[in-house]
Amino acid sequence: MTTRKRGSLAGLMPEQGEAPPMPAAPHQAADREAPAAAAAVASADRRARAPRGTPEVRTPDVPTSEVRTPGLPKYKRLERKDVLLWPDQLGELSVMRRMLNRRRGGEGERITENTLIRVAVALLLSRSADLTGTTEDGLRKSLGLR
DSSP states (O other), X not given: OOOOOXXXXXXXXXXXXXXXXXXXXXXXXXXXXXXXXXXXXXXXXXXXXXXXXXXXXXXXXXXXXXXXXXXXXXXXXXXXXXXXXXXXXXXXXXXXXXXXXXXXXXXXXXOOHHHHHHHHHHHHHHTGGGOOOSSHHHHHHHTTOO
């Protein structure tokens, strides 16, 4: 085998007649030794990579914030969901956020538009039995909203 120049692409290519190097797989030995543990890890990995929109099953009597890993900061326990808002809704959310943050006087946690949206979703979910309609306006009216 000849010495290859470091940092060049040629150093990554196998020489004539040489088999390409196989990547190391340290988890393979553990999989053979403990198939049950490997299956549990694979199952957890599939749940972590579930496609968006996949319903998550939660125990009804456990609050959402306690379902996630409690040692992580709140923003790392939350899942991202983009939402489209009407311009007036976004403006009113910003005004409400500023008002509530001024009112709290530095106590408690900082309130963001996302905080307010999560509270609104919690309220909507708590009133799900009242929710009827086939349009956004119909859903609003079923809850007594304008």
